[in-house]
Amino acid sequence: MAKMTMVKAITAALDEELSRDPKVLVFGEDVGKNGGVFRATDKLQEKHGKDQVFDTPLAESGIIGLSNGLALQGFRPVPELQFFGFVFEAFDEIAGQLARERFRMGGSRKMPVTIRSAFGGGVNTPELHSDSFEGLVAQVPGLRVVCPSGPYDAKGLLISSIRSDDPIVFLEHMKAYRSFKEEVPDDAYTVPLDKAGIKREGKDVTIITYGYMVRLALQAADELAKEGIDAEVLDLRTLAPLDEDTILASVKKTGRVVLVQEAQKQAGVSANVAALIAEKGILSLGAPVARVASPDTPYPFAQAEKAWLPNKQDIINQVKETVQF
Amino acid sequence: MKQLDFEQLKRTPTDQPLQVLNQDGQVVDQDLLPDLSDDQLVDLFKQMVWSRIVNDRTTKLKRQGRLGFFAPTSGEEASQMGSNYAMNKDDFLLAGYRDVPELVKHGLPLWQAFLWSKGHVAGNIYPQELQAVPPQIIIGAQYVQTAGVALGIKKNGQPNVAYTYTGDGGTSQGDFYEGMNFAGAYHAPALFIVQNNLYAISVPRKKQTAAKTLAQKAMAAGIPGIQVDGMDALAVYEVTRQAREWIVAGNGPVMIETLTYRYGPHTLSGDDPHRYRTKEEENQWHANDPLVRMRKFLEGKGLWNQQLEDEYTAQVNQEVDEAMKQVESQPAQRVSEFLQNEYVQTPPAIQKQIDDYQQREAK
Numbered sequence: 299m300a301k302m303t304m305v306k307a308i309t310a311a312l313d314e315e316l317s318r319d320p321k322v323l324v325f326g327e328d329v330g331k332n333g334g335v336f337r338a339t340d341k342l343q344e345k346h347g348k349d350q351v352f353d354t355p356l357a358e359s360g361i362i363g364l365s366n367g368l369a370l371q372g373f374r375p376v377p378e379l380q381f382f383g384f385v386f387e388a389f390d391e392i393a394g395q396l397a398r399e400r401f402r403m404g405g406s407r408k409m410p411v412t413i414r415s416a417f418g419g420g421v422n423t424p425e426l427h428s429d430s431f432e433g434l435v436a437q438v439p440g441l442r443v444v445c446p447s448g449p450y451d452a453k454g455l456l457i458s459s460i461r462s463d464d465p466i467v468f469l470e471h472m473k474a475y476r477s478f479k480e481e482v483p484d485d486a487y488t489v490p491l492d493k494a495g496i497k498r499e500g501k502d503v504t505i506i507t508y509g510y511m512v513r514l515a516l517q518a519a520d521e522l523a524k525e526g527i528d529a530e531v532l533d534l535r536t537l538a539p540l541d542e543d544t545i546l547a548s549v550k551k552t553g554r555v556v557l558v559q560e561a562q563k564q565a566g567v568s569a570n571v572a573a574l575i576a577e578k579g580i581l582s583l584g585a586p587v588a589r590v591a592s593p594d595t596p597y598p599f600a601q602a603e604k605a606w607l608p609n610k611q612d613i614i615n616q617v618k619e620t621v622q623f
Numbered sequence: 624m625k626q627l628d629f630e631q632l633k634r635t636p637t638d639q640p641l642q643v644l645n646q647d648g649q650v651v652d653q654d655l656l657p658d659l660s661d662d663q664l665v666d667l668f669k670q671m672v673w674s675r676i677v678n679d680r681t682t683k684l685k686r687q688g689r690l691g692f693f694a695p696t697s698g699e700e701a702s703q704m705g706s707n708y709a710m711n712k713d714d715f716l717l718a719g720y721r722d723v724p725e726l727v728k729h730g731l732p733l734w735q736a737f738l739w740s741k742g743h744v745a746g747n748i749y750p751q752e753l754q755a756v757p758p759q760i761i762i763g764a765q766y767v768q769t770a771g772v773a774l775g776i777k778k779n780g781q782p783n784v785a786y787t788y789t790g791d792g793g794t795s796q797g798d799f800y801e802g803m804n805f806a807g808a809y810h811a812p813a814l815f816i817v818q819n820n821l822y823a824i825s826v827p828r829k830k831q832t833a834a835k836t837l838a839q840k841a842m843a844a845g846i847p848g849i850q851v852d853g854m855d856a857l858a859v860y861e862v863t864r865q866a867r868e869w870i871v872a873g874n875g876p877v878m879i880e881t882l883t884y885r886y887g888p889h890t891l892s893g894d895d896p897h898r899y900r901t902k903e904e905e906n907q908w909h910a911n912d913p914l915v916r917m918r919k920f921l922e923g924k925g926l927w928n929q930q931l932e933d934e935y936t937a938q939v940n941q942e943v944d945e946a947m948k949q950v951e952s953q954p955a956q957r958v959s960e961f962l963q964n965e966y967v968q969t970p971p972a973i974q975k976q977i978d979d980y981q982q983r984e985a986k
Contacts, residue, residue: 349778355808360767360801367771370715370756371779390798394761395768402757404748405964440965463967492970539972 302482305475307449308338308414311456312376314486316346319374322460324351326361326378326414335380336416336475358384362391362413366399369409376460382417382469383426383597385434396465397440411466412459418471418510419560419607422600428472429597430509430561435467436538436570442491443537443567445469447512449480451535454489462491471510478513492536494544500530503621504548505613506571507558508534515558518613527621537567545571546579553584554623556616560608563591585623590616625654627862629847629869629877636838636848640882643857646911648919657861665926667708667856668917669935671700674724675914676939677733678887681740685891689947691741694721695887698854701913702818702881703788704728705859709867710786710814715772716755717765717787721818721885725788729755733942734949744961745953754783762793766802766815773811773876784870786814792823794840795831803844803878810875814866815841817880818853824889825899841878853881854913857920884908957984 302310315322324339324346330353333340343351354361358379365375379385385392392413399409419428436443444459444466446452452470459466489495497512498519505515512533519529532548534540549555555575557568572587590608598606645651659667678697684690696703699721707725710716716729723736730753738746739757747757759765765787772785793799794817806813817837821828834840841848847869851862859881866877886909888894896905921927959980962973969977 355801355805357797357801357805359798360770360805363764363767363798363802364771364774364805367768367773367785368775368778370768370772371775373775373778390761390764391767395764399756400967401961401965402744402747404744404960406748406750407756408967442966442970491968492972536970539970542972542975 299481299483301479302449303476303479304446304449304452304470305336305338307453307482308456308470309340309342310482311453311460312339312342313345315457315460316342316350318486320350321372321374322350322376323368323373324376324378325354325364327354327356327380329353329378334378336472338414338470339378358387359391362388362396365411365413366391366396366409369411370407374410374460376412376414379413379415381427382415382431383429385415385431392435392441392467393438397438400464401440408463409465410463412456412468413466414468414470416470416472418473419597419603420473420510422603423472424600426597430559430566432469432537433561433565433567436567440465441538442466443469444491444535445471445509445537446535447497447509447533448474448478449482451489451495451533453482454487455491455535457486458488458491461488469509473510474513489535492539492541494541495533495535496530496544496548497533498529498531500528500552502528502552503554503556503617504530504532504552505556505558505617506532506534506545508537509560511558511560511608514610515613518610518617521614522617527617529617534567540570540574542574542578545574549575549579550582553582554620555583555587556590556613556620557587558590558608558613561592562594563589564594566591585620588616588620624658625652627849627865629874632847632849633842633845636836636841637850638836638839640850640852641858641862642852642855643861644855644916644920646916648916648923655858655861657857657864659860661924661926664921667704667860668921668927670704670708670728671856671914671917672932672935673939674700674704676936677724677943680940680943682887682891684947690737692890692892693740694890695885696721696724698884698886698908698913699818699820701856701859701917702853702883705856706816706863706879706881709860709863711783713754713781714783715776715785717769717772717785718755718758719762719765719788719790719793720758720760721790722788723758726755726758731755734946737946737950738953741950743953744956744964762789763796763798763802765789767798767805769813769815770802770805770809770811773806773813774809777809777811782871784812784814784867786816788816788818790823791817791819791821791828791837792826792831793817794837800840800843803841803846803876806876807844807846810873812870813876814863814870815876815878817878818883819880820883820885822889822899824894836880838878838880846875847877848880849877850880850882853883854911854916856913856917884911959984
């Protein structure tokens with residue numbers, strides 16, 4: 299057990315899986331000798347060799363095409379897309395190919411690919427680095443979209459993802475990489491896929507969120523508690539397909555829901571959660587489902603992030619409004 | 624025997640198509656004549672005849688509504704069967720949508736190929752030993768995937784090759800370049816075949832690029848590029864065979880451009896080639912027919928005659944009839960099975976849909 303950042307927890311997960319299974323391959327732009335632009339693959343090439351951890355040419359479609367071909371040869375590829383804003387270059391290989399291959403071959407092949415990629419705001423990146431494009435891949439049947447909110451989940455979810463025989467898009471929030479630490483076990487452990495996590499139990503309202511917004515929601519819940527509002531914080535962890543049971547159970551318990559995402563209101567996955575609640579949980583509701591999200595513009599210029607991104611106060615304000623409805 | 628100099632071809636791709644047989648079936652390049660036995664020569668020709676008959680039958684069956692999507696292949700028999708004949712069963716084939724004949728000769732049962740045409744999942748359930756994936760619809764995607772399969776073959780230490788096909792239009796795609804460039808950077812055992820039939824639907828090859836040949840595009844990836852007469856099965860075979868040998872020896876990928884022509888439309892889904900091609904041009908290419916050329920060559924050697932062709936034609940027609948019986952006895956597809964095939968470990972939200980559809984299907 300040691301306190302570590304999320305990026306260290308990710309490195310530890312990759313290290314474990316590279317050791318456990320020689321078919322696990324880690325590759326992407328600058329992931330080898332350089333150890334990744336965020337050091338997520340630091341020293342992994344040194345330890346596991348260039349056959350298992352290697353750099354690629356600078357071409358995202360080529361990287362995921364390489365993964366798909368390697369999977370067809372019995373490997374367990376863990377490719378990296380340097381920033382998820384570059385996903386468009388690889389979109390056919392992800393959505394048009396990887397996600398469909400097992401289905402189109404009638405289950406006669408499997409595609410155990412885990413695509414790791416950094417995203418998320420609050421760190422003043424240049425254009426198309428921080429965008430929350432998880433909603434795009436969440437709409438693709440055949441994929442799982444996984445997004446850890448902190449170090450403990452990151453290690454366990456990444457190990458589960460790599461061991462899964464299905465394709466996974468694993469999104470790592472840049473602000474969560476180093477901004478806080480958690481206790482993380484030294485050995486390999488798994489956090490289940492398809493399972494949301496209750497990060498704080500409460501009875502008055504459910505805040506449903508994911509990624510770095512989980513941390514803000516927890517901070518908001520602490521402040522709300524001082525005002526007598528007991529918020530439950532539900533971390534989706536797997537954004538698609540959704541863990542319907544955990545979501546509906548929490549809604550049934552609290553009767554009030556605030557959905558929080560960093561993505562623009564028209565993007566992300568909150569609308570899916572809202573639709574699920576409308577379909578299967580509406581009789582539990584004492585107030586309309588509310589959403590906290592970014593405005594519907596392209597991701598902002600770095601200097602405007604603070605004004606644009608949802609923050610703790612936005613969550614507090616919305617929760618109060620929903621509770622007082 | 625002429626050995627192609629692949630190192631030289633990296634620096635200077637061929638800018639004239641290599642040829643063994645002329646239009647009259649005479650050997651014009653004795654040095655490039657492949658070392659095939661009489662039986663093998665007949666076998667290769669039979670594959671070409673097979674492909675032409677299957678093309679013609681498929682066209683009719685499609686028009687009768689008994690088959691679905693089909694991209695005609697007549698005219699391309701030398702390019703398709705000649706190259707495929709040089710490959711090994713354990714090589715991995717990533718076919719484009721027009722490359723169904725190669726897939727079948729690589730081991731996919733004909734009835735499954737027909738089911739692919741009709742849009743039935745049973746056409747795409749491949750046994751593990753079949754080293755192939757179903758025909759690729761997204762032009763260029765097979766090229767980047769080929770780089771990955773080839774790298775996998777290399778990592779597994781197998782003496783095999785990943786090989787793939789695209790058309791002339793496909794060479795304009797980004798994935799075309801990325802695939803060759805990745806395979807080149809990793810010295811992966813990949814063979815990239817461009818079947819230049821002069822048109823991408825209605826757009827002539829000259830509108831794709833100002834490059835004089837498509838073979839020269841290999842230079843951008845630092846790999847050998849070879850242009851070959853794609854109506855000449857022996858030239859295509861021999862060039863492919865030598866390329867495969869060079870690749871298996873660990874030298875990295877090769878790209879081959881075959882100069883060919885499709886007699887039919889782009890697909891049978893409404894394309895009319897007379898909107899963009901002249902009768903004169905078509906006639907000129909018919910005079911260049913790959914079957915005629917090979918037939919004359921074999922007849923000259925006393926290896927083929929009309930009686931043999933008639934017997935073989937009857938045999939292929941019967942094979943098509945048998946395949947259609949299997950096609951038409953397939954059970955209807957079930958949505959619950961689609962859902963079950965989607966994931967290895969089915970997520971609970973998908974399991975609910977499986978249960979729901981199974982209930983509906985039981986009614």
